[in-house]
Each structure stands twice: as structure tokens, then as C-alpha cells.
Amino acid sequence: MTWIADSSLTVFQRFCINVLKCGPVPNHIAFIMDGNRRYAKKTNVEKSEGHSKGFEKLSECLQWCKELGIKEVTVYAFSIENFKRSEDEVNTLMQLAREKFQKLLEEKDKMMEEGICIRVIGNLSLLPSDIRKLIAEAMILTKDNTKAVLNVAFSYTSRDEITNSMKEIVKGVDDGEVTVEDIDEDLISQCLYTNQSPNPEVLVRTSGEVRLSDFLLWQSSNTYICFTDVLWPEFCIWHLLACVFKYQRCCHDLKKYEQECNINKNVKSSRVVNFLENLQRRRLELLAHYASA
Amino acid sequence: MWSACLFRALFFLAHSIYTVFEYIHGAVDSVINALVAVCHEVLSPTEKNKQLQRELEKVNKTPVHLTVLLGHEEPSLKDLANLVLWCLATRISFISFYDYKGTLKKKEEEFRYEVDKKKSKADHVIWHSSLHSTYKNGFIGKKIHVKVLTEEDSKNSVASLTREISLGKDREFGIESVSHSLRKQFEFPDPDLGLVCGKTFSLYSYPPWQVRVTEFFTVKSVRSITFSSFVEDLVRYSNCDQRLGK
Numbered sequence: 439m440t441w442i443a444d445s446s447l448t449v450f451q452r453f454c455i456n457v458l459k460c461g462p463v464p465n466h467i468a469f470i471m472d473g474n475r476r477y478a479k480k481t482n483v484e485k486s487e488g489h490s491k492g493f494e495k496l497s498e499c500l501q502w503c504k505e506l507g508i509k510e511v512t513v514y515a516f517s518i519e520n521f522k523r524s525e526d527e528v529n530t531l532m533q534l535a536r537e538k539f540q541k542l543l544e545e546k547d548k549m550m551e552e553g554i555c556i557r558v559i560g561n562l563s564l565l566p567s568d569i570r571k572l573i574a575e576a577m578i579l580t581k582d583n584t585k586a587v588l589n590v591a592f593s594y595t596s597r598d599e600i601t602n603s604m605k606e607i608v609k610g611v612d613d614g615e616v617t618v619e620d621i622d623e624d625l626i627s628q629c630l631y632t633n634q635s636p637n638p639e640v641l642v643r644t645s646g647e648v649r650l651s652d653f654l655l656w657q658s659s660n661t662y663i664c665f666t667d668v669l670w671p672e673f674c675i676w677h678l679l680a681c682v683f684k685y686q687r688c689c690h691d692l693k694k695y696e697q698e699c700n701i702n703k704n705v706k707s708s709r710v711v712n713f714l715e716n717l718q719r720r721r722l723e724l725l726a727h728y729a730s731a
Numbered sequence: 732m733w734s735a736c737l738f739r740a741l742f743f744l745a746h747s748i749y750t751v752f753e754y755i756h757g758a759v760d761s762v763i764n765a766l767v768a769v770c771h772e773v774l775s776p777t778e779k780n781k782q783l784q785r786e787l788e789k790v791n792k793t794p795v796h797l798t799v800l801l802g803h804e805e806p807s808l809k810d811l812a813n814l815v816l817w818c819l820a821t822r823i824s825f826i827s828f829y830d831y832k833g834t835l836k837k838k839e840e841e842f843r844y845e846v847d848k849k850k851s852k853a854d855h856v857i858w859h860s861s862l863h864s865t866y867k868n869g870f871i872g873k874k875i876h877v878k879v880l881t882e883e884d885s886k887n888s889v890a891s892l893t894r895e896i897s898l899g900k901d902r903e904f905g906i907e908s909v910s911h912s913l914r915k916q917f918e919f920p921d922p923d924l925g926l927v928c929g930k931t932f933s934l935y936s937y938p939p940w941q942v943r944v945t946e947f948f949t950v951k952s953v954r955s956i957t958f959s960s961f962v963e964d965l966v967r968y969s970n971c972d973q974r975l976g977k
């Protein structure tokens with residue numbers, strides 16, 4: 439199963455997409471792809487089969503997003519908490535990731551042609567070194583692509599991300615790159631793994647759970663949250679269109695709130711700009727180091 | 732050209748139909764609620780209590796901390812005070828109200844007065860705010876902690892903790908210690924259940940660190956919550972299964 443699926447939409451589905459596109463469509467949408475294991479249980483197949491089905495759904499879903507004009511997608515693929523699962527299941531999931539990232543590198547011509555930028559957000563130091571290497575290669579290869587962005591939260595939790603951002607800042611203060619007065623919530627946002635992305639306008643969680651489970655806690659402060667009962671492998675285009683439709687209905691409310699929040703946005707000092715550039719450079723160097731390992 | 736017009740026309744039609752549908756749904760809902768209220772009046776008080784008792788028996792776990800997100804709504808003090816009392820009745824120990832606009836914070840004195848007026852003498856309400864603490868030792872009876880949250884308690888508190896750490900000596904901090912320090916500032920445990928008011932389901936910059944595993948339910952408005960709908964939410968909450976990554 440490839441990352442870039444061919445479009446399989448019917449004429450009617452395309453027609454509905456065109457209707458929906460007359461209104462505001464989110465630029466960035468986030469998914470908590472929950473329910474793979476319950477799907478496996480329901481259909482009497484192995485857990486690993488459920489996870490593969492989940493991945494197939496992801497590539498299909500990316501295609502729908504592209505048709506809708508959604509440029510950026512963030513998905514919760516593997517939480518740091520998931521390391522607590524049975525060794526067997528963790529190994530299966532890692533093997534799946536290994537295969538998929540390998541596949542991604544094999545498909546690199548298609549990736550580059552479509553202009554897709556892949557970013558893996560999370561604590562890469564916790565991963566097996568071969569997977570880390572594949573991830574780093576994929577990220578370096580696609581880093582300058584701009585047509586579409588896919589953020590894969592892998593070995594990720596939001597609390598880990600926020601703590602990491604705080605650590606970067608404290609280190610910056612110790613090294614004299616920033617001062618204590620420069621520290622505010624904006625600076626913390628700028629040091630998160632997602633610092634190159636705007637906040638998602640919509641966050642979808644499947645399978646009927648109604649919590650965020652440590653995903654994008656910081657970034658979803660002004661996001662429309664959409665909980666749906668369907669299991670991720672059964673998620674279809676109509677569910678996605680329903681989420682966008684509902685987003686359109688409250689878009690006005692969210693925009694109003696955003697404007698209220700943005701009144702006192704400060705301009706960044708050159709010191710802060712320098713610090714952030716250095717941080718970005720250091721992160722790229724680390725990736726290059728992982729890739730060459 | 733004509734197709735673009737067709738798409739636009741259908742787009743507006745779809746949203747208009749939905750609006751009408753939503754309106755009818757809302758109207759039907761309020762009629763049903765009114766009927767139920769009338770029926771309850773007709774029922775004898777003992778019958779009513781028995782019914783609630785049966786529902787309450789289904790609640791096998793209650794949230795320790797219930798938080799209410801007011802969204803765009805103007806706080807209705809009377810209804811908020813009712814919520815505090817119902818939490819007392821169902822032994823929920825912490826309740827907080829988040830109003831990003833800060834209106835409730837300004838009306839906090841008034842809100843206290845409203846709660847004091849309604850609560851029974853035996854119950855103890857502990858307010859957590861900068862105004863003045865009302866903690867009493869050696870108290871027997873039911874008690875509840877109440878806190879009004881604003882945007883100041885949100886991302887800002889993480890920024891100020893970062894400043895504090897930068898000025899200190901400890902460089903070995905991690906998720907645990909950040910959690911610990913933020914908990915001290917926040918005073919309350921992380922919310923277990925969040926009731927989000929209004930049609931728009933968004934967090935409006937609710938303190939991010941604290942909502943890691945909070946279960947969120949939506950309600951139409953604080954005004955629409957009745958004791959029986961509140962108990963229904965508690966039943967639903969007690970059926971939520973937390974897997975914590977496993």
C-alpha cells in the first residue's frame with residue numbers, strides 16, 4: 439500500500455466537494471486515528487491487520503484532503519504512552535512504521551512531484567535507530583516541498599513537546615541567546631516541534647472517545663474539535679465532509695475569537711529571531727546526524 | 732460559469748436547510764423538556780426521588796474535578812450556582828469555571844453570594860481565588876472547592892514557569908516536575924470531565940497542560956442543564972473507559 443493513493447472518488451462525491459468548497463475550508467486538519475484494534479476485533483482479524491487497514495485509510499484520507507484543498511494534515515500515529523503496550527504489539531507497530539517509511543523513500547519521485555513535505559513530530563531519541571534514520575532521510579529529502587504538508591506525530595505526546603520547548607528556551611537563556619524577559623507563550627509556541635505549522639482549524643477524533651489523549655494540547659486552543667463515533671478504518675469521505683460542513687457552521691465564532699486574541703501580538707525582537715534560526719539549524723543538524731548514522 | 736453558480740446555490744441551500752433543521756430540533760427539544768418538567772411536577776416527590784436514585788446508582792465513578800467551559804456564553808450566575816450545589820450533592824470535590832472573556836472573574840463576589848444563598852448551612856464551599864481564601868479547618872459535612880479560571884491561568888502559567896526555571900539552578904527538569912509545579916499554581920487536580928457550552932466545540936485557550944485526558948461533553952448552554960441531565964452526563968462519564976495509551 440502506497441502513501442499516495444489514486445483518487446477513487448465518484449462523480450457525485452466530487453460534486454459535493456465542489457459545493458462544500460464554496461465556503462471556508464480548513465488549511466490544516468488534525469486526526470487522532472483511533473479504533474484500529476477495535477476494528478480488528480469487530481471483523482475478527484489480527485491486530486496488525488487492523489493497523490495496516492488504518493494506514494490504508496490514512497493514504498486515502500490524504501487524497502480526500504487534497505481534493506478538498508486542505509494543505510496540511512497532522513496525524514497521531516504513535517504516542518509515547520503506546521510504548522507501554524505489549525512488546526509484541528509495539529514490535530508490530532515499529533515494523534509497520536519501518537516498512538512504511540521505507541516505502542516512502544522508494545516513492546520519492548512521486549513525493550517530490552506532488553510537492554509533499556513530510557515532518558515527523560515527536561521525541562525521535564526514543565525510537566530504534568534504523569527507524570530514526572529512515573525518518574530523518576524522509577524529512578531532509580522533502581523539507582523544501584511546499585504544496586502539501588503531512589505531519590506525523592510519532593513517539594509524540596504534547597506534554598513531552600511542551601517540556602522540550604521549555605528546555606530549549608532555558609538552554610537559550612543559559613547560552614545567552616535569549617533573555618528571561620523574552621520568554622512568553624509565543625516563544626514557547628515557536629520552539630515546539632510544530633513551529634513551522636499554523637494551528638489546525640479542525641481536529642477529528644474517531645471511534646467515539648471524547649478526549650485529546652495528549653495530542654496537540656497547546657496547538658488546539660482555537661480549533662474546532664470534532665468527535666465522531668466511526669472507527670478509523672471505517673472512516674469514509676462523508677465523515678470528512680460532515681466535519682468540514684460543521685466547521686463551516688462555527689467558523690465565524692472561531693474567527694471572532696481569534697481576532698480578539700490577536701490584538702496584542704508583539705513583534706519579535708532580532709534576538710529572538712536569531713535564537714529561533716539557530717534552533718532550526720540545530721534541529722536540521724541533528725536530523726543530518728541521524729540520517730548519516 | 733453556470734456550474735460555479737450551481738455550486739454556490741447548493742452550498743447556501745445546504746446550510747440553510749441545516750439551520751432550519753437545527754431550529755426545529757431545538758424547538759422540539761424545548762417542548763419535550765417542558766413536558767418532562769410538567770410530568771415531574773405531577774409525580775409525587777418520593778417517586779421523583781426514586782427515579783433519580785435509580786439513575787444515580789448507575790454512576791459508579793464520579794469525576795474528582797469537573798470543569799465548565801463557558802465559551803461565548805455570558806455567565807448566568809443562578810445556573811452556575813446550581814451546578815455547584817449539584818456537585819456537592821453528588822460528592823464531586825472540585826469544580827471550576829472557565830470564561831475566557833473574564834466576565835465571571837469580575838462577577839465573582841456576586842457569584843459567591845448566589846452560591847451562599849442557595850447552599851445549606853451544613854455544606855462548605857471553599858473558594859480558590861486571589862480575593863480571599865475561605866478555608867476552615869476541622870469541618871465536618873460535605874465540601875467543595877470552587878475556582879474561576881481565565882486565560883491568565885492558561886499558556887501564560889507555562890511561560891512564567893519557564894522564566895522561573897531559567898532564573899533558578901535546576902536544569903534536570905522533566906514532565907513530572909513541570910506537572911508538579913503547574914499543579915501547585917493551578918491548585919486543582921487535572922479536570923476529569925469538561926462540559927463545553929454552546930454550539931461551537933472549541934477550547935478557547937483552556938489551560939493546555941491540564942486537559943491531557945479530560946473527557947469532553949458538549950451542552951447547549953449552562954441554562955439548559957437540569958439536575959437530571961447532569962446526572963445523565965455523570966452516567967455517561969462513568970462509562971468512559973480510559974486506556975492511557977495501552
